[in-house]
Amino acid sequence: MRPIAARPRVHALACDVCGRLPHPRRTRLALAKLAAVFPVELALHALVIHWHPSYLVAVLLLTITTTILVIWVVEPSAMRFLGSWLHGPELRDRDRADRAPALWRIRVHVDDRPGQLEALAAHLADREANILTVHVHHLESGVLDELVVATPADITTHDLTAAVTKAGGAKVRVWPASALTLIDGQTKALAVAARVVADSDELPLAIAELLGARYLPNGLEDEASDGTALVLPNEPERPLTFLRPDEPFTPAEIARAHRLLDLAHIVTPRT
Template sequence: MPHPARLRLTLAKLAAIFPLELALHAVIVAVHPPYLVAVSLLAITTTALAIWVIEPSTMRLLRTWLHAPGHRVRRRTEAGLEQAPSLWRIRVTVADRAGALEQLTFGLAELGANILGLHVHPVLDGVRDELVVSTPDGVGPDELLEIVRAAGGREVHVWPTTTLALVDGQTTALSLSAQVVADPAELPHAVAELLGAQLVTDPKAFQGKPLPADGTILKIPSPWSGLYVFTRPGEPFTPAESARAHRLAEVAETARTLSRGW
């Protein structure tokens, strides 16, 4: 149960204790025992009855009234969570021309979507935009796909995401670079985390073979095994992401060389 408000709790305790105190004092005054006996009876009887009988009973009796404000706050909180905006990650290719991004953002605005993050990756046939958007409750991936395609987007992918997608990409890359410098063997795990990809456990199957045309396979040189292969099904790697992964491999190679020199 939510903790009751202080004023209501005080009033409830007064309501529980006052009748008891009044009744006991009336009995003591009527009987008129010796002073010490009267004080002892009042202290012991009032304390015992208040703690074990009267106060718990009153708390149960007034439970609805006591906890009402907390219940209202909790209901408002739960309602707010139910109506909280959803977060989505969108990847889309648009034409590399003036106004293309504006048309896309205008389409999203019609759905009430708010763009929280945007990364632009140049590709051969245009620009690959990666967006993190929040949408009102009730807007799903189908509506997002439809509006983005209507705005001229191609190769559209929409995934639900979390606030972790809003972490600054440059900060993440620097943190992973520091991790690789400290331990070059962390390179494959750092690249996988940087790109949100999976490490292929048998890279020999890809040696000497062309990459798939869908761009979902990425190869980078390894300072140890000669090759690391990463996959991200349904989400092609962009040239900018490939460049970041290769640069991270260069950092690992440099760190490995320096550590050997020392």
């Protein structure tokens, strides 16, 4: 029963376009073919020796029978039977990828009082969410917490939203994140600042990279209204406009963008 249960796992490796499985490693493929062919060759030679046919008949019998059995019957059957072993390394890589934790980015408004972050962490822990980074932004009314968490693959946006809301959070927003989210914000800001110092013309694209937003050279003209826009004054030139469709800009991000703009004005040669 085990080989039958393993087949769907092997077929999961098939290409979505052509349906072919990845080519097995040479050593495993050679051993599988040897295991399939050797018993057939041994049995046929034993029969030929037992019957004592003429030399020509023996050669024809061994050639034709071996070719038909090996190519059309034995080898395909062996490849199916040994599929899990042939593609063992690929299956292990696939299993590790399936078990890899999912990354999520959470933004939530909470009251600025002791124990609020602890309650948030406790309710996320109930969902097996591991908090990787935390940024706290103080607002006029409360606090905006920004978290990056890793969860099991079966945890959904609804699960995280419910856990954060139960902890006392409001205006909860949850997005899938990537490993790039874990890059330290200060380190990224310094790297982008060095880019602006080297060439101040890189300022718009550098700010866009820093914010993870899209630079709009013509402002908000002919642009969809969905998303959050950030307009930075850039005297004497026209303001710099950036648009991010999903996530609103945090106060810390806006402050970094302004400081980067100030840096560009400092390093720009005066005429």
